[in-house]
Amino acid sequence: MRTIIPxxxxxxxxxxxxHLDLVVEDETVVDVIPSIGxxxxxxEKLVEKKDFQEFVYVAERxxxxxxxxxxxxxxxxxxxxxxxxxxxxxxxxxxxxSELSRIHSHLLWLGLIADAFGFESLxxxxxxxxxxxxxxxxxxxxxxxxxxxxxxxxxxxxIENGTLREIAAKLRDYAVEYKDLGNVFLNxxxxxxxxxxxxVLSGPDALGLGSVGPMLRxxxxxxxxxxxxxxxxxxxxxxxxxxEEGDSYARCAVxxxxxxxxxxxxxxxxxxxxxxxxxxxxxxxxxxxxYARTEQPRGEVIYYIKANGTKNLERLRxxxxxxxxxxxxxxxxxxxxxxxxxxxVLTIDPCISCTER
Amino acid sequence: xxxxxxxxxxxxERLIGEVQGMRDAGYRLVQIGATRTEGFEIxxxxxxxxxxxxxxxRLADNTEAIPSISGVYWSAFLYENELHDLFGLNIKNIHIDxxxxxxxxxxxxxFAEKPPPPKxxxxxxxxxxxxVKET
Amino acid sequence: xxxxxxxxxxxxxxFGRPATLMYPAVPREYxxxxxxxxxxxxxxxxxxxxxxxxxxTEALSVDRETKIWKIDRLRCIACNFxxxxxxxxxxxxxxxxxxAVTSPGETEEHHA
Amino acid sequence: xDTLTLILYVAFAPLLGGLLAGVDRRITARMQGRFGPPxxxxxxxxxxxxxxxxxxxxxxxxxxxxxxxxxxxxxxGIFYAGEDLLxxxxxxxxxxxxxxxxxxxxxSPYSAIGAERELLQIMAYEPMVLFYVVGIYMASKTxxxxxxxxxxxxMLIRFLPGIFLGFLYVLTIKLRKSPFDLSTSHHGHQExxxxxxxxxxxxxxxxxxxxxxxxxxxxxxxxxxFFAPNLWLGAGVALAIYLLEIFIDNAxxxxxxxFTVFSSWVVAAVLGFGNILALTLFG
Numbered sequence: 113m114r115t116i117i118p119x120x121x122x123x124x125x126x127x128x129x130x131h132l133d134l135v136v137e138d139e140t141v142v143d144v145i146p147s148i149g150x151x152x153x154x155x156e157k158l159v160e161k162k163d164f165q166e167f168v169y170v171a172e173r174x175x176x177x178x179x180x181x182x183x184x185x186x187x188x189x190x191x192x193x194x195x196x197x198x199x200x201x202x203x204x205x206x207x208x209x210s211e212l213s214r215i216h217s218h219l220l221w222l223g224l225i226a227d228a229f230g231f232e233s234l235x236x237x238x239x240x241x242x243x244x245x246x247x248x249x250x251x252x253x254x255x256x257x258x259x260x261x262x263x264x265x266x267x268x269x270x271i272e273n274g275t276l277r278e279i280a281a282k283l284r285d286y287a288v289e290y291k292d293l294g295n296v297f298l299n300x301x302x303x304x305x306x307x308x309x310x311x312v313l314s315g316p317d318a319l320g321l322g323s324v325g326p327m328l329r330x331x332x333x334x335x336x337x338x339x340x341x342x343x344x345x346x347x348x349x350x351x352x353x354x355x356e357e358g359d360s361y362a363r364c365a366v367x368x369x370x371x372x373x374x375x376x377x378x379x380x381x382x383x384x385x386x387x388x389x390x391x392x393x394x395x396x397x398x399x400x401x402x403y404a405r406t407e408q409p410r411g412e413v414i415y416y417i418k419a420n421g422t423k424n425l426e427r428l429r430x431x432x433x434x435x436x437x438x439x440x441x442x443x444x445x446x447x448x449x450x451x452x453x454x455x456x457v458l459t460i461d462p463c464i465s466c467t468e469r
Numbered sequence: 470x471x472x473x474x475x476x477x478x479x480x481x482e483r484l485i486g487e488v489q490g491m492r493d494a495g496y497r498l499v500q501i502g503a504t505r506t507e508g509f510e511i512x513x514x515x516x517x518x519x520x521x522x523x524x525x526x527r528l529a530d531n532t533e534a535i536p537s538i539s540g541v542y543w544s545a546f547l548y549e550n551e552l553h554d555l556f557g558l559n560i561k562n563i564h565i566d567x568x569x570x571x572x573x574x575x576x577x578x579x580f581a582e583k584p585p586p587p588k589x590x591x592x593x594x595x596x597x598x599x600x601v602k603e604t
Numbered sequence: 605x606x607x608x609x610x611x612x613x614x615x616x617x618x619f620g621r622p623a624t625l626m627y628p629a630v631p632r633e634y635x636x637x638x639x640x641x642x643x644x645x646x647x648x649x650x651x652x653x654x655x656x657x658x659x660x661t662e663a664l665s666v667d668r669e670t671k672i673w674k675i676d677r678l679r680c681i682a683c684n685f686x687x688x689x690x691x692x693x694x695x696x697x698x699x700x701x702x703x704a705v706t707s708p709g710e711t712e713e714h715h716a
Numbered sequence: 717x718d719t720l721t722l723i724l725y726v727a728f729a730p731l732l733g734g735l736l737a738g739v740d741r742r743i744t745a746r747m748q749g750r751f752g753p754p755x756x757x758x759x760x761x762x763x764x765x766x767x768x769x770x771x772x773x774x775x776x777x778x779x780x781x782x783x784x785x786x787x788x789x790x791x792x793g794i795f796y797a798g799e800d801l802l803x804x805x806x807x808x809x810x811x812x813x814x815x816x817x818x819x820x821x822x823x824s825p826y827s828a829i830g831a832e833r834e835l836l837q838i839m840a841y842e843p844m845v846l847f848y849v850v851g852i853y854m855a856s857k858t859x860x861x862x863x864x865x866x867x868x869x870x871m872l873i874r875f876l877p878g879i880f881l882g883f884l885y886v887l888t889i890k891l892r893k894s895p896f897d898l899s900t901s902h903h904g905h906q907e908x909x910x911x912x913x914x915x916x917x918x919x920x921x922x923x924x925x926x927x928x929x930x931x932x933x934x935x936x937x938x939x940x941x942f943f944a945p946n947l948w949l950g951a952g953v954a955l956a957i958y959l960l961e962i963f964i965d966n967a968x969x970x971x972x973x974x975f976t977v978f979s980s981w982v983v984a985a986v987l988g989f990g991n992i993l994a995l996t997l998f999g
Contacts, residue, residue: 115825115828115829116825117825117826117829117908118825119907123909136825136829138832139829139832139973147570148571148572149554149570149571149572149573149574150573152572152573152574154574154579154580156580157579157580160584161584162660166660169660169661169681169683169685170660173681226969227905229969229970230894230895230897230901230905230906230969230970231894231968231969231970232744232748232894232903232905232966233610233613233614233744233747233748233966233967234610234969236748236749236750237610237613237614237617237748237749240623240749243623247635250635250638251635251636251637251638252637254637254638254639254682254684254697255638255639255682258681260639260681260682260683260684268684268688269637292612292613293613295609296609296610296613299606299609300606300607300608300609300610300969301606301607302607302895302968302969302971303969304606305969305971305972305975306969306970306971306972319495319497320492320497320542320543320544321543321544322497322498322499322542322544335518335519337519339519340519401476402474403474403514403521403523405521412499414499414500414514416500416502416504416512418504424584426504426506427504427505429500429502429503429504429512431499431500431502435547436499436500436544438547439543439544439546439547440544449972450829450907450908451898451907451970451972451973452972453907454907468572607967608964608967608968609967610966610967611963611967614747614748614963614966614967615747617746617747617748617749618743618746618747622745622746622749622750622751623749623750624749624750624751626751
């Protein structure tokens with residue numbers, strides 16, 4: 113029997129406005145027809161009306177979860193265009209906040225995937241741990257998910273060295289709980305039955321379909337935009353977390369690995385952070401074109417900035433990681449079980465709001 | 470560290486060949502994006518192990534036909550539908566063509582419209598600031 | 605053991621205190637520096653309207669003639685940009701969210 | 717025939733079932749690090765449901781639900797009145813069929829898939845339930861529950877340890893707990909939303925809730941029958957089993973239907989049939 117199951121935009125397991133028509137034969141999905149565009153806000157066009165310095169606020173609001181890195185990428189791009197030398201301390205602070213937002217985003221994702229395979233208490237506990245990270249973020253920036261702490265030329269708030277070391281110590285304590293949680297995701301038999309071998313994507317396929325971030329790294333391709341050494345990543349010792357299997361389990365393992373990696377990066381930052389100013393005064397107007405690439409929790413984000421020497425940029429194009437990950441998602445969903453659909457949609461860590469800008 | 474930016478120019482006729490060359494060399498399609506200048510520019514970006522290459526096509530207006538590269542990179546259909554919906558670009562033979570229904574936009578091809586005239590006059594030269602503010 | 609790996613966590617929660625608050629019966633404590641809402645010490649305001657020009661969401665309006673400072677709480681994104689720009693330092697960011705309003709576009713007025 | 721227990725069941729089973737559901741929600745919440753609702757919340761919910769409009773796709777849906785409730789009360793009634801155990805099993809099956817039919821009537825893809833999954837679940841647990849009846853008969857030499865419960869003989873579980881464990885396994889399916897909450901779960905967070913109950917609102921959903929309360933009390937009664945003639949011990953164990961089910965619910969991911977069906981059959985074959993074989997050879 114063939115049934116067409118509408119999946120989204122209003123669906124309890126998928127809190128994202130993407131619509132999928134699942135053509136289901138018994139319980140096997142034989143075809144997937146995606147449709148997006150429910151919340152296209154035209155933020156890229158808004159750049160023509162907003163001052164390029166004010167636009168940081170808009171960039172931060174492209175996404176509610178990877179908000180800080182959006183704002184930072186925008187600032188990074190404009191700073192490169194204007195050849196502004198950002199003080200090193202600001203670079204380190206940006207790195208710390210980027211990694212904090214990566215931890216909270218991955219914990220959010222872990223909760224959502226647990227919900228997708230019907231493990232409610234694991235979902236609640238992932239989010240309980242995420243809340244503690246949000247508390248750190250609120251104490252250092254004043255916001256919980258919209259940090260508002262990045263500006264062109266530096267950052268707007270400082271974290272004292274002592275506080276930064278306390279945060280690193282706190283995160284080391286939390287890491288014990290992350291380990292317990294990670295143990296459930298990676299070793300529990302009922303969870304493994306839902307993740308192992310589901311949605312296998314080979315390395316060449318992942319590259320050919322243009323996937324990015326943990327999705328690509330879980331297929332054995334060690335590509336991480338942090339290796340471009342933007343912000344303070346040049347002074348940090350780290351290697352991309354990868355896995356070979358390319359299935360949902362590998363994607364879960366990569367993200368869990370990245371949580372611990374972020375804790376470690378923050379520890380290194382707390383030790384290496386130099387003193388000095390946190391911002392410089394910005395004068396002049398941007399001109400030229402530049403592609404800024406950074407690594408978000410979901411993968412590589414691209415900001416194409418084209419300026420013509422006025423207060424308003426000529427063009428801002430944002431290619432978010434989810435946009436690049438939709439084609440591989442469609443590929444892995446054909447032929448899967450209906451019960452695996454939420455798991456597969458979530459393994460790309462969809463963020464449709466940032467996809468449509 | 471500033472990432473090196475490799476910009477190359479191409480034309481609609483040479484596009485498919487260039488893109489096929491990138492695919493054969495093992496590049497990943499990073500993005501396709503358009504810009505409305507006096508006419509239009511389309512940027513095709515590729516990446517191989519953090520090595521970033523960008524191809525640019527310049528068009529006089531958005532009625533000019535551009536071949537789709539979705540035959541080379543399957544995942545390009547999303548970008549090409551986006552270009553059609555936002556800029557009204559005329560892209561031929563997209564693998565999965567949404568016929569203008571990819572985004573639910575209030576006005577078709579709104580991004581092709583000219584922006585309001587700038588309030589501030591064009592600066593003679595881009596200037597860079599280096600004055601350090603102590604905190 | 606690959607079964608019931610979460611048992612330690614859930615049993616600890618079962619016999620420990622819940623992680624959530626009985627909000628609003630138990631009010632939430634805000635950390636210092638949390639961006640909640642903008643407050644104005646209107647006595648020291650010079651009505652220069654710099655905050656109005658700096659505000660990225662156009663939530664503020666300042667009337668120099670009648671000496672009225674207005675804020676639309678629903679538009680305000682609590683970015684602290686106005687407080688940073690204020691030459692008299694009469695604007696400040698306070699913790700806690702501003703109370704609900706009954707209709708959109710409703711502004712809160714402060715008279716000097 | 718014990719008329720008193722029959723009346724007690726019909727009158728107080730929903731109360732007990734509702735309280736169990738309230739305690740369940742509270743304990744689940746605590747396990748998840750939350751406060752959870754008041755113990756009486758299930759009753760508030762059902763009262764609220766009855767105050768709502770009955771919005772259904774087809775009116776016959778409600779008729780099927782009424783039959784679902786009626787047969788469930790009938791099933792529990794004959795169980796607690798001490799009648800034939802075989803009849804209990806067959807009318808329980810019939811009651812569940814009405815729920816499946818009602819779900820098919822909803823003609824929504826979610827409830828259709830839910831109904832298919834419910835049929836798979838019935839397929840999964842039915843062999844074990846049949847072994848349960850056969851085992852109880854072999855241990856007590858009668859199908860009459862009253863005789864089983866009142867005759868002085870060694871506790872049944874001494875002959876039926878395998879069947880007891882196997883029955884616990886399928887009880888997770890019957891109570892709609894993780895990992896086997898395929899057709900509908902207590903939370904609407906599933907790829908098929910709420911599965912079989914997706915298309916019910918207001919009073920008919922309230923009736924389904926009440927039916928589940930009746931059903932749960934019946935199922936716990938079936939567990940306590942293992943401890944006949946010491947039924948008070950049986951009731952205590954049944955409550956402990958319910959707490960164990962809450963724990964399992966919170967410690968497992970949802971399985972796929974393949975695993976549900978095949979694992980239940982393996983459990984039925986090894987524990988259920990093995991137990992019966994042992995009884996035949998050595999009993």
